[in-house]
Amino acid sequence: MGSxxxxxxxxxxxxxxxxxxxxxxxxxxxxxxxxxPSVNSMMKRLAIKKLVAYAPYKGIKxxxxxxxxxxxxxxxxxxxxxxxxxVMGLGWEEVHDIAEQLEHVNSPRFYERIxxxxxxxxFDPHGExxxxxxxxxxxxxxxxxxxxxxxxxxxxxxxxxxxxxxxxHLNAKGLQIGDAVTIMKREMFDGSITxxxxxxxxxxxxxxxxxxxxxxx
Amino acid sequence: MGSxxxxxxxxxxxxxxxxxxxxxxxxxxxxxxxxxPSVNSMMKRLAIKKLVAYAPYKGIKxxxxxxxxxxxxxxxxxxxxxxxxxVMGLGWEEVHDIAEQLEHVNSPRFYERIxxxxxxxxFDPHGExxxxxxxxxxxxxxxxxxxxxxxxxxxxxxxxxxxxxxxxHLNAKGLQIGDAVTIMKREMFDGSITxxxxxxxxxxxxxxxxxxxxxxx
DNA sequence: ATAAAATGTTAGATGCCTCTAATATTTTAA
DNA sequence: TTAAAATATTAGAGGCATCTAACATTTTAT
Ligand SMILES: [Mn+2]
Ligand SMILES: [Mn+2]
Ligand SMILES: [Mn+2]
Ligand SMILES: [Mn+2]
Numbered sequence: 001m002g003s004x005x006x007x008x009x010x011x012x013x014x015x016x017x018x019x020x021x022x023x024x025x026x027x028x029x030x031x032x033x034x035x036x037p038s039v040n041s042m043m044k045r046l047a048i049k050k051l052v053a054y055a056p057y058k059g060i061k062x063x064x065x066x067x068x069x070x071x072x073x074x075x076x077x078x079x080x081x082x083x084x085x086x087v088m089g090l091g092w093e094e095v096h097d098i099a100e101q102l103e104h105v106n107s108p109r110f111y112e113r114i115x116x117x118x119x120x121x122x123f124d125p126h127g128e129x130x131x132x133x134x135x136x137x138x139x140x141x142x143x144x145x146x147x148x149x150x151x152x153x154x155x156x157x158x159x160x161x162x163x164x165x166x167x168x169h170l171n172a173k174g175l176q177i178g179d180a181v182t183i184m185k186r187e188m189f190d191g192s193i194t195x196x197x198x199x200x201x202x203x204x205x206x207x208x209x210x211x212x213x214x215x216x217x
Numbered sequence: 218m219g220s221x222x223x224x225x226x227x228x229x230x231x232x233x234x235x236x237x238x239x240x241x242x243x244x245x246x247x248x249x250x251x252x253x254p255s256v257n258s259m260m261k262r263l264a265i266k267k268l269v270a271y272a273p274y275k276g277i278k279x280x281x282x283x284x285x286x287x288x289x290x291x292x293x294x295x296x297x298x299x300x301x302x303x304v305m306g307l308g309w310e311e312v313h314d315i316a317e318q319l320e321h322v323n324s325p326r327f328y329e330r331i332x333x334x335x336x337x338x339x340f341d342p343h344g345e346x347x348x349x350x351x352x353x354x355x356x357x358x359x360x361x362x363x364x365x366x367x368x369x370x371x372x373x374x375x376x377x378x379x380x381x382x383x384x385x386h387l388n389a390k391g392l393q394i395g396d397a398v399t400i401m402k403r404e405m406f407d408g409s410i411t412x413x414x415x416x417x418x419x420x421x422x423x424x425x426x427x428x429x430x431x432x433x434x
Numbered sequence: 435a436t437a438a439a440a441t442g443t444t445a446g447a448t449g450c451c452t453c454t455a456a457t458a459t460t461t462t463a464a
Numbered sequence: 465t466t467a468a469a470a471t472a473t474t475a476g477a478g479g480c481a482t483c484t485a486a487c488a489t490t491t492t493a494t
Contacts (some may be wrong), residue, residue, distance in 0.1 A: 026441060034482070036443080041481075087304065105315070110315050127379050242471075251451090254473075255452055274458090
């Protein structure tokens with residue numbers, strides 16, 4: 001267990017290296033809102049602690065140890081979010097910022113109880129998978145709503161989570177995880193799409209919104 | 218809202234200055250397990266921030282602003298403890314250490330929900346009063362079990378909280394907040410006392426234990 | 435192939451929080 | 465009332481996490 005700062009670096013490295021397996025100093029600096037030399041000096045420290053593999057001018061990779069720590073933090077974040085929604089009655093749009101703090105709480109007992117109360121849940125309120133206590137995570141391949149052909153029907157399985165304004169927007173449109181939607185129209189001009197929803201209403205989503213919604217056929 | 222370190226100093230100053238209104242550098246250093254110069258340099262910083270009144274070689278006092286901040290942290294600590302017991306089903310002996318972390322969570326919403334779920338509670342699991350959201354606290358004068366005469370019956374209202382081993386000991390003896398006890402015998406030799414308890418059993422407590430139990434007649 | 439642009443690193447500084455060693459003040463006791 | 469003991473402060477340093485300015489490397493475009 002490193003410092004709060006260290007944990008946030010590890011978590012960001014994990015997130016940004018998901019696709020390619022590595023992340024660049026500049027990407028990390030942007031994500032964490034710090035300058036390049038800050039990332040640089042932290043990488044040196046994390047390398048000494050064997051949490052990242054880092055050679056000057058090359059991409060940054062998490063070691064196995066680093067990955068394990070990342071997944072432990074992600075587990076705590078997502079368990080906390082679900083707990084805040086299911087047990088404490090908060091909205092899915094307001095839990096991320098609180099979970100950003102709770103994920104750093106060091107108490108196996110606290111998280112064990114949350115896990116028990118929620119019955120070892122598999123997904124957080126935004127549809128993200130929760131790593132198990134051994135760090136095993138069920139990474140599903142995901143299709144964006146924006147990639148579905150007209151006429152197809154699919155179920156919303158997850159959404160991009162960490163922007164409150166985006167989730168507020170979905171709340172206003174009445175969209176939730178688990179909802180079935182049918183693509184009625186895809187506009188060529190601006191990339192927006194029109195959905196048929198269980199509420200019987202037609203819903204129009206801009207490209208910007210639709211691309212952040214993940215579905216399963 | 219200052220740093221975590223600052224908050225811990227403020228909280229300790231509040232606790233240690235309860236009786237006399239002030240606290241000495243050496244007392245604080247002992248409580249926080251740091252050396253004297255650390256306290257010294259922190260006092261300078263807190264004085265600049267108008268959280269303490271501090272003149273070299275004199276006692277340390279919290280300003281009104283400092284008291285307000287202390288009470289806000291104590292409120293969060295005690296709400297968290299009660300939440301952990303009542304909602305999450307943890308034991309009163311295991312919640313203090315978790316609350317030490319949760320008290321630093323910055324989220325009015327989180328604590329508002331806890332307060333709602335618990336119905337604006339007045340006391341924490343150890344019988345300590347919970348300051349209200351304006352920082353108003355109901356400080357009761359307290360009698361120690363050790364000061365009761367033989368034959369008297371009283372109700373346990375609070376216990377010293379932050380040592381797990383002490384609460385484990387009370388659990389083993391079957392004593393809880395709210396229990397009525399009658400003083401059967403006070404031993405002159407070692408200061409121990411024998412209680413009659415609702416469990417019908419007689420309970421023997423050493424001086425060291427009895428002095429940490431607060432009662433009301 | 436070279437120059438320009440983008441990206442990354444090093445040097446050196448700052449604030450926070452801590453420490454040890456040296457010094458100063460206050461309290462207590464001879 | 466002076467010496468000793470206890471308590472408090474200052475000086476100076478180190479680790480963590482950040483910054484700006486200067487320099488180095490890699491990528492891209494002419
Ligand atoms: Mn989140
Ligand atoms: Mn989430
Ligand atoms: Mn406590
Ligand atoms: Mn308590």
